[in-house]
Amino acid sequence: MIFRHPKQDEIRALLADGLTNTAIRERTGADVSTVARLRADGGFGPATITRRGTRPHPKDAQIRRLLRKGLSNTAIATKLGVDRAAVRRIRKETGIPSPERQPLSLEEKWKQRTRPMEGGHLEWTGERVNASRTPVMRYKEATYTAAAIAFRQRTGRDPVGQAKAECGVHQCVAPDHVEDEPGRTRLREQLRILLGKGERPSSCRRGHDQGEHGRLSPDGVAYCQLCHVLGRTARKGAQ
Known part of the structure; x- marks a missing residue:
């Protein structure tokens, strides 16, 4: 059974904010070893907020440059391979607002x-x-x-x-x-010829113009759509 610390969510949030293991222990009462394990399991980087103040992020200059270009936190984190929490913190420090979310095409x-x-x-x-x-x-x-x-x-x-x-x-x-319909007809006519069935007839056995009413099934068999509709209507009337 995997042990879940009762304050695990709070610890993860503090890790994302950049606090040290010791600072998180003081806030939550969790062992430093537990905090260190959650840091490693969650892929959180080194603390960026220490007792001496905020330590510059290793990619601080790159993050700030991309923020000024208007990239989103997610885009910057993905591009530079950094935590989104670090990008959010630096955005807050610079006062650069988040870009408006663009609607999907x-x-x-x-x-x-x-x-x-x-x-x-x-x-x-x-x-x-x-x-x-x-x-x-x-x-x-x-x-x-x-x-x-x-x-x-x-x-x-x-x-x-x-x-x-x-x-x-x-x-x-x-x-x-x-x-679409023209493309579908073209493909089925090609298949019909390849199967040796020849060109479809100009009219059906009832004399309907197949240039207007003619259709082809997926296997290239020709049929009259008007005859199909009339037959279906007759069957419903007989019921």
Whole structure:
């Protein structure tokens, strides 16, 4: 069983503030050895506040330079490999206000809601709607499908018709795997020719123009969307 000191959270906060092990012992009553262990476990650097006053941080000049450039505490800590607490303290000393948080772009918010899968696929971890569980994302009072955003990332334009994956993985949102209706038709026509099925007919058996109503299934099989709709309507009427 791992022992948790009753004042562990307070000790960690004081470590982040830069106090010495001895000063923390005096404030919390914890053994110096306990404080030292928590310092090591938490990856806290050497104390920057001593009895003699505040000791300059080893990267004080670099931190101050980046603060003046307008970087955030997190960005500076990551760039220089220092504790954010040290950056916060130096920011307070300099009186430089924290930069305003920039809102995420549409693509940045989209990326936060994806998870890599094997084979270069992307799984959507965000919101889904309706019975088909369509991946969607709300951004600045508008709602987009995740696939449409993926398509725009790859092509630089909005999709024509519905955008969806053509990779065989249901609702994959990887930009390279998503096509809009014209792109989807083009890929399926190429597959149809490769499979030796030839060009799709100009009209269906009921005479419907396939330039307007013709569709192709993922395996290249041609069908008439109008016949499909009419058949579905007839079946509902017969019930």
